[in-house]
Amino acid sequence: MRSPTPVCWTRGPPQRYTRGAVTSLDALPLHTPALVAALHLEPREATWLRAVGLVEGCSVTVLRRAPWSGPLHVRVAERTELAIDRALALHVEVSPITGARP
Amino acid sequence: MTETAIVTLVGRPNAGKSSLFNAVTGAHAKVGNFPGVTVDVLEAQVPISESEAVRFVDLPGVYTVEGDTDPESDEGHARRFLEELTHHQTPAVIAQVLDATQLELGLRLTLELRRRGLPLLVLATQHDALIAQGFELDATGLSEALGVPVVATSAREATVRARVLEVTAEAARLKAVPPTDSIDVEALAKRVLQPRVDAKEAFARVRARTERLDAVLLHPLLGPVFFLAFMTALFAAVFFIAEPVTGLIDVLNQALGARIEGALGTGWVSSLLVDGVLGGAGTVLAFLPQIVILTVALELIDASGYLARGTFLVDRLLRFAGLGGRSFVPLLSAHACAVPAISSARIIRDPGQRLRTILVLPLMTCSARIPTYGLLITTFFAAKSVWFRGGLFVALYFAGLGFGLIASLVLGRTVKRTSQPLPLVLELPPYRVPQVAVVARVGWRAATRFVRDVGSVILIAAVVLWALLTVPGPSAGTPPPEATPRVVAMYGSLAASVGRALEPVTTPAGFDWRLNVGLIGSLGARELMVGTLGVIFGIEDTGDDPAPLADRLRDARRADGTTAYGMATALSLMVFFVLACQCISTLAAVRRETRSWRWPLFVFVYTYGAAWVLSVVVYQLASAAGL
Ligand SMILES: Nc1nc2c(ncn2[C@@H]2O[C@H](COP(=O)(O)OP(=O)(O)OP(=O)(O)O)[C@@H](O)[C@H]2O)c(=O)[nH]1
Ligand SMILES: [Mg+2]
Numbered sequence: 001m002r003s004p005t006p007v008c009w010t011r012g013p014p015q016r017y018t019r020g021a022v023t024s025l026d027a028l029p030l031h032t033p034a035l036v037a038a039l040h041l042e043p044r045e046a047t048w049l050r051a052v053g054l055v056e057g058c059s060v061t062v063l064r065r066a067p068w069s070g071p072l073h074v075r076v077a078e079r080t081e082l083a084i085d086r087a088l089a090l091h092v093e094v095s096p097i098t099g100a101r102p
Numbered sequence: 103m104t105e106t107a108i109v110t111l112v113g114r115p116n117a118g119k120s121s122l123f124n125a126v127t128g129a130h131a132k133v134g135n136f137p138g139v140t141v142d143v144l145e146a147q148v149p150i151s152e153s154e155a156v157r158f159v160d161l162p163g164v165y166t167v168e169g170d171t172d173p174e175s176d177e178g179h180a181r182r183f184l185e186e187l188t189h190h191q192t193p194a195v196i197a198q199v200l201d202a203t204q205l206e207l208g209l210r211l212t213l214e215l216r217r218r219g220l221p222l223l224v225l226a227t228q229h230d231a232l233i234a235q236g237f238e239l240d241a242t243g244l245s246e247a248l249g250v251p252v253v254a255t256s257a258r259e260a261t262v263r264a265r266v267l268e269v270t271a272e273a274a275r276l277k278a279v280p281p282t283d284s285i286d287v288e289a290l291a292k293r294v295l296q297p298r299v300d301a302k303e304a305f306a307r308v309r310a311r312t313e314r315l316d317a318v319l320l321h322p323l324l325g326p327v328f329f330l331a332f333m334t335a336l337f338a339a340v341f342f343i344a345e346p347v348t349g350l351i352d353v354l355n356q357a358l359g360a361r362i363e364g365a366l367g368t369g370w371v372s373s374l375l376v377d378g379v380l381g382g383a384g385t386v387l388a389f390l391p392q393i394v395i396l397t398v399a400l401e402l403i404d405a406s407g408y409l410a411r412g413t414f415l416v417d418r419l420l421r422f423a424g425l426g427g428r429s430f431v432p433l434l435s436a437h438a439c440a441v442p443a444i445s446s447a448r449i450i451r452d453p454g455q456r457l458r459t460i461l462v463l464p465l466m467t468c469s470a471r472i473p474t475y476g477l478l479i480t481t482f483f484a485a486k487s488v489w490f491r492g493g494l495f496v497a498l499y500f501a502g503l504g505f506g507l508i509a510s511l512v513l514g515r516t517v518k519r520t521s522q523p524l525p526l527v528l529e530l531p532p533y534r535v536p537q538v539a540v541v542a543r544v545g546w547r548a549a550t551r552f553v554r555d556v557g558s559v560i561l562i563a564a565v566v567l568w569a570l571l572t573v574p575g576p577s578a579g580t581p582p583p584e585a586t587p588r589v590v591a592m593y594g595s596l597a598a599s600v601g602r603a604l605e606p607v608t609t610p611a612g613f614d615w616r617l618n619v620g621l622i623g624s625l626g627a628r629e630l631m632v633g634t635l636g637v638i639f640g641i642e643d644t645g646d647d648p649a650p651l652a653d654r655l656r657d658a659r660r661a662d663g664t665t666a667y668g669m670a671t672a673l674s675l676m677v678f679f680v681l682a683c684q685c686i687s688t689l690a691a692v693r694r695e696t697r698s699w700r701w702p703l704f705v706f707v708y709t710y711g712a713a714w715v716l717s718v719v720v721y722q723l724a725s726a727a728g729l
Contacts, residue, residue: 051166070418083414085525
């Protein structure tokens with residue numbers, strides 16, 4: 001159980017994963033429903049985040065962004081609301097649900 | 103009494119574990135609408151028959167029991183207990199506390215717990231909240247699907263205790279085997295959550311309430327403004343509401359002192375009672391109302407769900423200062439007392455941020471500083487308007503916060519630097535109306551604890567100090583002209599000699615031997631400052647009528663007959679109290695959490711060093727300005 005904290009929790013350099021409709025969570029417009037496509041994170045951090053509730057395949061909506069690159073307020077799977085770091089959101093890949101009304 | 107089973111409450115943070123624990127065991131574990139209230143393992147025995155009892159254990163919340171975790175975090179503490187549980191002699195039962203309004207997430211943890219091979223049962227709590235959202239849980243269906251007992255309950259219903267005890271007794275007899283089947287939690291959650299007739303509207307109604315509040319409280323402009331206004335109002339309330347009450351208790355103190363002197367004369371017995379007991383402990387007791395107001399307000403922030411929102415609001419600022427959003431929780435609770443706040447730093451996931459938070463927590467304005475601030479303001483700023491005094495009091499709170507941020511900014515560049523601190527992830531729970539009974543009990547317990555402290559530690563310290571001000575020391579000192587024999591004895595006492603020996607260091611800051619004795623007396627606990635001054639100036643007061651401590655301080659003279667203290671001294675002393683970590687319990691807590699002597703020593707040295715330097719600066723500047 002005892003293990004040192006990784007110095008780095010991301011995988012790869014920070015980048016927006018924009019391929020067609022797929023984008024990173026921090027670039028998702030407000031109140032646009034999307035599905036979590038992938039977590040580009042260290043396995044340990046990804047495991048914890050999945051346990052908290054941000055799992056591949058679940059729905060996610062950005063409710064608001066704190067100013068000056070502060071955290072995002074997101075709703076996950078309709079019943080959970082999270083404050084998450086914008087730096088983290090950069091590594092969460094989402095695909096907007098097409099046809100859904102914003 | 104023999105223990106027949108250990109029932110460990112496991113569940114996601116904020117699921118309602120501590121509420122159930124309290125309901126079943128009658129304990130008073132802290133409860134709050136925030137994920138991460140409990141940071142320690144709590145235990146309580148519940149008798150189930152004449153000779154048998156069950157031990158209930160309340161753990162910090164965990165999101166998962168598999169994979170790695172930081173052993174120093176709150177989750178780490180819970181996980182360690184669970185690892186050790188398998189080696190116990192007594193039959194162990196895991197009771198998963200599952201928030202019924204977040205069924206799917208809770209069920210994922212259930213599957214992990216099922217794999218542990220310990221007897222498992224599920225307490226689906228907050229069923230009342232689920233019903234308010236327009237749903238009902240099919241406990242039988244869920245129990246059949248999982249193969250473990252399931253109870254749908256609520257910590258606020260009357261029968262909860264009996265139902266939990268019944269099902270745990272049953273579960274203790276079960277032998278669990280790790281299951282081989284896997285379950286689709288999403289489908290299962292859909293199946294066992296049964297919508298009531300008005301499900302859609304009810305769910306929308308509950309959500310709309312939280313959304314409406316968030317629209318204001320998390321608004322980029324209104325949110326911070328409301329937060330600052332709320333904190334300012336709170337600190338001001340501590341001053342304005344409590345001032346008259348404090349004055350009243352002070353008057354009662356005087357009257358009682360006069361009665362004692364009337365009955366016993368002015369011998370040493372009467373001096374011990376009036377100067378030692380009343381002057382020392384009684385003066386501190388007058389600050390009871392402030393401490394209750396502060397505790398209740400902080401409890402309301404906890405219970406409503408605003409605490410998590412505060413984290414969202416200040417994350418950016420705290421990250422700039424080298425801390426993180428989660429540091430907000432210990433920083434805020436340190437305004438009551440730093441000791442539990444240091445433990446609650448376990449909820450900070452990033453080790454660097456956690457350490458730096460612990461190191462700056464002693465700078466937050468804890469309630470033990472209130473008596474000194476109150477005394478200094480009423481004594482030396484009596485001529486100023488009440489708004490000035492209230493403003494000064496509030497400014498002292500923000501000074502603590504400001505110095506804390508500066509210190510963390512410096513530490514952030516030096517201590518445990520990481521290029522990429524762990525990111526903030528925090529659940530924002532729905533708002534709840536605080537329960538009056540719970541809030542009242544928290545306030546009541548703060549009051550009784552304070553009275554008990556005054557009656558024990560502070561009383562003993564005041565009496566010891568009175569004695570040290572009586573036994574002769576190596577140097578005689580120069581008492582004021584026309585001093586009574588008792589005052590001459592005090593000037594030649596052991597305590598006075600020590601205080602005078604420190605004068606070369608403290609004179610630049612404006613502190614004479616009497617204040618030095620106060621500072622030494624408050625080395626271990628800062629609330630002793632006022633008590634100590636109460637004793638010293640109680641002895642020195644030779645008038646017929648015992649005067650309030652404020653008058654005595656204002657009238658205090660130096661050996662040459664000039665006024666001893668003024669506003670410059672008061673400001674200097676305030677700055678000293680803002681910065682110095684005059685609290686043994688805090689240092690012990692830092693030692694416990696960091697598992698080293700290095701950090702408590704560091705805290706002691708840096709806070710006292712900064713306190714001395716800034717006190718000197720303030721005193722010199724204020725004196726030059728003619729204050
Ligand atoms: N309506 C309702 N609210 C509940 C119930 N049980 C707990 N709560 C509330 O849920 C919040 C969390 O309760 P706690 O008992 O502190 O939860 P916990 O699981 O111990 O949380 P941590 O210690 O933070 O992991 C508090 O605001 C409680 O008042 C319940 O049965 N019904
Ligand atoms: Mg708890």
